[in-house]
Amino acid sequence: MIKVEEKLFQNRYRVDAGRPHIEIRNADICQHSCTSKPCTVCCPAACYTREGDGRVTLITDGCLECGTCRIICNEHGNVDWHYPRGGYGVLFKFG
Ligand code: SF4
């Protein structure tokens, strides 16, 4: 049976260098106030990483634009979420 990772690998992604379409508003909130850090386990593209010191790093390359991180961060409202500019972002392969 085909794995999710193999399906994701079929997508293509055009990076808008230096202009991430999602940003963490306040890194201190992630590190000190958000104990469960749900974005680090809910993102299907693993864009969020929980570091050893409690910081959270976000790399939007490969983002599927699903909106999960924006919803899951509802308690802190710490995700500044936009769609990528036209011509950038994920290109889904169907079929
Ligand atoms: S859920 Fe929000 S506040 Fe918590 S670690 Fe993720 S981005 Fe930061």
Ligand code: SF4
């Ligand atoms: S929109 Fe979806 S794929 Fe993109 S960073 Fe958020 S959770 Fe991950």
